[in-house]
Amino acid sequence: MPAEVVVVGGGIAGCTVAYELARRGLRVVLVERDSIAEAASGRNMGLLLNQTEPEVVRIMRRSLDVYRELLPGPVGFDLRETKQLLFAADEAQLASVRSRSAEIAAIGVEVEEVGEMDLPFEMRCVGGFIVHNAWALEPADATRAFAEAARQAGAELRVGVRAGHVQVASGRVHGVVTDAGPLACDAVVLAAGPWITQLWPSLEVSAGRGWLLRLRKLDLDLPWVIEEMAWPDQDELGRATRAPTLAEVAAGYDRSVAGAFVICQLPAGDALLGTSLSPSLRDAYEGLEMPSQVARRAVEIAPGLAGVGVAAAWFGLRPMTPDGMPIVGRLEVEGLYAHGGHGSIGMMAAPATARWLAAAMSGEAAPELSGLRPDRFQE
Ligand SMILES: Cc1cc2nc3c(=O)[nH]c(=O)nc-3n(C[C@H](O)[C@H](O)[C@H](O)COP(=O)(O)OP(=O)(O)OC[C@H]3O[C@@H](n4cnc5c(N)ncnc54)[C@H](O)[C@@H]3O)c2cc1C
CATH class of the missing domain: 3.50.50.60 (FAD/NAD(P)-binding domain)
Structure with missing residues (x-):
């Protein structure tokens, strides 16, 4: 020892x-x-x-x-229990949201299918599940x-x-x-x-750059973390963010390989909006159009968010393995x-x-x- x-x-x-x-x-x-x-x-x-x-x-x-x-x-550190609304924004995501929810239920987590309900921000949703026992922290x-x-x-x-x-x-x-x-x-x-x-x-270990936007105070209390069923499995994420080859860098490597509309309200009422993932060379200037891309996806899925103020945006580098x-x-x-x-x-x-x-x-x-x-x- x-x-x-x-x-x-x-x-x-x-x-x-x-x-x-x-x-x-x-x-x-x-x-x-x-x-x-x-x-x-x-x-x-x-x-x-x-x-x-x-x-x-x-x-x-x-x-x-x-x-x-x-x-x-x-x-x-504001550890708090919450629920997650995992939803399909279109028919193509519906099968994955169903199978993912079944997998989650199979490991003993309570999952409820959402029927007809009023969703916030005029959200585009063709089906979804509320997943219990989610947690958030600062x-x-x-x-x-x-x-x-x-x-x-x-x-x-x-x-x-x-x-x-x-x-x-x-x-x-x-x-x-x-x-x-x-x-x-x-x-x-x-x-x-x-x-x-x-x-x-x-x-x-490679690097996967991801961006977040911080939204100003929302005029409602969100009962869940809302997530579009678009975030890939771990192994797919790993493959997508392996270190690029020289030919890939030459062709333009810092494109988004994964992205999902995710919104999480913070205890003070403001919210984090994400997120993206793109291969990164760590210290290069990359992905500067990504805040716009994250915002575009959000407004497409939830047009009611369009008027909410954006207080800040930043990126982080995820340490990725294959x-x-x-x-x-x-x-x-x-x-x-x-x-x-x-x-x-x-x-x-x-x-x-x-x-x-x-x-x-x-x-x-x-x-x-x-x-x-x-x-x-x-x-
Ligand atoms: C946009 C985004 C959203 C995410 N959301 C979630 C989420 O909701 N839930 C979740 O579980 N994970 C999430 N992650 C992933 C999570 O942030 C990372 O997995 C985690 O922070 C990695 O932690 P780390 O300590 O390995 O790396 P880092 O946080 O990068 O820490 C490494 C530290 O090492 C220091 N360092 C480097 N080199 C040296 C050196 N030579 N000498 C001394 N110090 C050095 C650096 O300065 C740095 O502070 C998200 C990531 C991003 C980018």
């Missing part, structure tokens, strides 16, 4: 694992080059939904248990809640410190070189989001671990995967991680 661990990255992946390791008594230093939750972890929708595959739902439920443990802590605060819990458990958090490279000798980790000097340690957990490959290039599922576990060098590639489900999955990773690093069995091994794409 390592005595001292350096965690690289202060997003949800890094803060959850720093917390889990520190509460097990390990000496943990987390380095974050910007500030906590600066990247995707502070820029997402904060939804924990049942609409993804049953395996993801099982991980999400475990994460929910961990979030609940943090509720009495000093950083609130993502930047949730990430900070884990950072604070890690600090209270003894971890040291160093923000504004970039990790340059991992020091390896004789097949094992010896430390990390940072802007603030070298840090010696027995183990390193790479949790640097889509930038993880700058530290360990052989990892299969099958859309996280990479969690030991790498080829002793003492080196990955906690990343959480794609479009980081808020749903990272608290659970961090708990399992900390168990595995402490020499305990963590069978849940067998399908998430970082080397699974080499088979």
Whole structure:
């Protein structure tokens, strides 16, 4: 069992694992080059939904248990139970919405078909289901809640410190070189989001850019998170956002490969509207037409939203893997671990995967991680 661990990255992946390791008594230093939750972890929708595959739902439920443990802590994050209206905007989506709802019902989640009802914003809807037991939270605060819990458990958090490279000798980790000097340690957990490959290039992580719009206060209370049945399954998302080839970049690579009308009202009455997904080269200027595209889809599906003010728009980079599922576990060098590639489900999955990773690093069995091994794409 390592005595001292350096965690690289202060997003949800890094803060959850720093917390889990520190509460097990390990000496943990987390380095974050910007500030906590600066990247995707502070820029997402904060939804924990049942609409993804049953395996993801099982991980999400475990994460929910961990979030609940943090509720009495000093950083609130607006964890709230809600319902989700999963709907078909046209006949083509109707079959998928039916089969997805049946799958969700099969794992024990309450699902009700919606009949004739008045929908808000003059929504175009040919059928849909209300899915119970959905959850929402404020993502930047949730990430900070884990950072604070890690600090209270003894971890040291160093923000504004970039990790340059991992020091390896004789097949094992010896430390990390940072802007603030070298840090010696027995183990390193790479949790640097889509930038993880700058530290360990052989990892299969690409970047998927996604945009959100923040709408001004709505003049009604939405009873559900509303989502169009258009968001692909995890493996399809992974395939669509693999790193582009040179020919694809030459042809124009940053087009939307997935998009869905999703609207989630926030506790103050304003709302987040999304979302898009396009392959990304991380630091290039890309997808600048995407806010318009997200808005166009929303007005097409829900014309009643047309007059609502838009307060802001921003993007985040999802750390994608070829099958859309996280990479969690030991790498080829002793003492080196990955906690990343959480794609479009980081808020749903990272608290659970961090708990399992900390168990595995402490020499305990963590069978849940067998399908998430970082080397699974080499088979
Ligand atoms: C538009 C959008 C909507 C989303 N909606 C949801 C949702 O509703 N529910 C959900 O579960 N997920 C959602 N996601 C996905 C979720 O945001 C991500 O899966 C998650 O935030 C990834 O967390 P992370 O910690 O791996 O990466 P990040 O949040 O990117 O954190 C990585 C951190 O590492 C730091 N870093 C990088 N390199 C270094 C270095 N060399 N040294 C030091 N620090 C470094 C970065 O500065 C960054 O802060 C959404 C994503 C987007 C973009």
